[in-house]
Amino acid sequence: MTDSVRPLVFLDVDGPLIPFGPRWHGRPGGAARRSPDTGNPLLARVEPADGPRLAALPCELVWATTWQADANESIAPLLGLPDLPVVDIPEHDDREEPGGLHWKTPLLVDWAAGRPFAWVDDEISEADRRWVGVHHPERALLHRVDPGRGLTDADFAALDAWLRGL
Template sequence: MTDPGLPLLFLDVDGPLIPFGAPPPGGYPTYPGPGAGPSGNPLVARVDPGLGPRLLALPCQLVWSTTWLTDANACLAPRLGLPRLPYVDWPDTDLPGDGSTLHAQLHWKTSTLVAWAAGRRFVWVDDEITPADRRWVEANSPAATLLHRVDPRVGLTEADFTTVDTWLHAT
């Protein structure tokens, strides 16, 4: 989807799609599929292919917001049944701050995502969002935003999809 009227959904990989940190008893579930074989990243097997149709059903434009960059399209999009998605190409250096304590507490993605959105409404799904990021985005984004933190131990859940879908339909 490339409709400029649709909100963007910036999607992180590690945490939301690949759970990590504290496996449930018996370990993380794994799923067969492309990219999970012996020559691929073993963590890719944790990506539930069922998340792809759920993401595609959301009324938004999906954008990779991850250090995986083009690897997200090569490795994860086929597994999830997603088309090639645009991705945020991170700057080589941190963007200059205003010297404030708040700016020093921001996640390194925050200001780049606001700039990338260029005034469009957006959802940011990540496991590292903090209150400082929420305050900064509220003060610096001209459009409505939802910064949704996912528990990295479990990844995207039904409750996460409900929250995001509800916000997308309300804006």
């Protein structure tokens, strides 16, 4: 299957890949990791094992984050991922669109250009799901991740099952 027909997975960084809760000390039974020498202590929260799991998903991975191209410089190497395409995120003020719609939602639907996609983020709401259902002609999974835990085994299982079910 070529990338032009493979489903997309839009990845947010803060929350899903950089959790804000205790998981950054490692998975259960694991030891705390030393912060990478990057000048950004948040990068110590990235779980390197998530990279191979993301790469194994039957999809095209795309950054959908305010990190933008910095995700390829800072996050991808920690995960062992190649440079990924990046959704161009214009300046915004973090306010929701009318009706509670997240400001990323229309951008991602436009970027997908009719391809099936999953969106992994910690700020997805029912308003986003409804809007995508009306404005996107293909299947879409808007998968909300608990920002205190980041991506978990259950999140990876849900993504994999949805992608393989297409």
